Amino acid sequence: MSLTDSKLKKFLNKSHDKPFELADRDSLSIRVSQKGKIAWQYRFRHNGKADRLSLGNYPAISLSQARALVPELRQCIQEGKNPKSVMGKSRQAKSKKIMTLEDLCLMWLEKVSAIEHKENTQATHATTVRKWILNEPIKKPLKEKWVKKNLNMPFDEITSQNWMDFFEWVKSEKSANMAGVVFKLLKSVITWGVKWELVSNSNLLLFKVKDVGKAPNVGERTPSLYEAAMMWLEIDKSKALPQTKICLKLIILLGARNSTVRNMKWEDLDLVNMIWTIPVPKGQKQATRRGALEGDVSSQRPERHPIPSKVKELLEEIALIYGKTGYVFKGDGDNSNKEITTHALNRFCTRMSSKLFMKHQISKIVPHDFRRMLQTTLCEIDSKWLVITERMLGHKLKGTMKHYNKADYLDEQLEAYELLWSKLKLEIEKINS
Known part of the structure; x- marks a missing residue:
């Protein structure tokens, strides 16, 4: 017998002797805990094995919303896909914050630079990010707030051409050596972001310093x-x-x-x-x-x-x-x-x-x-x-x-x-x- 909203409300947040399950239709069912929490479940077979997928809790997901998910899950099975993996990627994409270059750099300053580096190094990192990423230098203003104007987009949408244009702008504002300094910092930031799955765009990591600017000069001055x-x-x-x-x-x-x-x-x-x-x-x-x-x-x-x-x-x-x-x-x-x-x-x-x-x-x-x-x-x-x-x-x-x-x-x-x-x-x- 199909479930109804009145039946679901009857079980919700009520004490029960033990957990139990009730079927709805089209392989959809609920599991009710002893404390009256209701979880939606979808039963299916994949590669000849029985399995079940948790869709969420009632009433956060209503009866009509749960039933509306069934056609999509059936389509996955017909295409030979496991509904669990498809649903997991979908949830991950929805919960994942849309990260910008600014967001990533500020998060790196807080979670990496502030913890792993000395105060002077932290200050250098913060100054570099503030000027070249946030475009808010403490002293001399920039001719153009290029990042705010041209890279105000999700980080994963930044192309290799965008990066080349960015470093050309740094060189025009300062120098090729400064472009090299900013590149090395961004490489550390992006490597960390990719490792922690905050972003997936790693095209800048394919670059070398010579592609975007110059490495800092090695000191040779030896006083007598x-x-x-x-x-x-x-x-x-x-x-x-x-x-x-x-x-x-x-x-x-x-x-x-x-x-x-x-x-x-x-x-x-x-x-x-x-x-x-x-x-x-x-x-x-x-x-x-x-x-x-x-x-x-x-x-x-x-x-x-x-x-x-x-x-x-x-x-x-x-x-x-x-x-x-x-x-x-x-x-x-x-x-x-x-x-x-x-x-x-x-x-x-x-x-x-x-x-x-x-x-x-x-x-x-x-x-x-x-x-x-x-x-x-x-x-x-x-x-x-x-x-x-x-x-x-x-x-x-x-x-x-x-x-x-x-x-x-x-x-x-x-x-x-x-x-x-x-x-x-x-x-x-x-x-x-």
């Missing part, structure tokens, strides 16, 4: 000891804040990354044993391994460096001014609880470099150049310093050594740091004399 000494003296003459001056000096002495020195905290410095321990960066897993017994836990060795005498002297100098809590190189004013910004340090280095060019025609130097100076200078003195300088620069060793050689070489690092400072100090004394 004379140029580093001239920079040191220019820093001494500057009226900049002490934390800015000392931060740049430590980058020269240690050959460390800009971000690593800026994020140095007093808690990372063991001034008794004279060791600087660099925490595992955000986005890199602190690998641990547990043994069979409770408490048997081992973790990866952090990056460690000795603190040479000149660095200790500079740290004591800044401690007298700002104390020994939080960041060693604090930001200015309202940012005193944060580290000095990369913009402030780079701007200071650029200013010092500009003065050197005006006075002595010494070409531009950026903080990262001193990393090349450290390794080049020491290896020119003796090739034995090659492995040691790799450790000093925080690089992984090559080949099987990266798996088996976990030595910090603290004594050798200290000897190398002291050697570099002795050479630099000699250049400074020559210039002063």
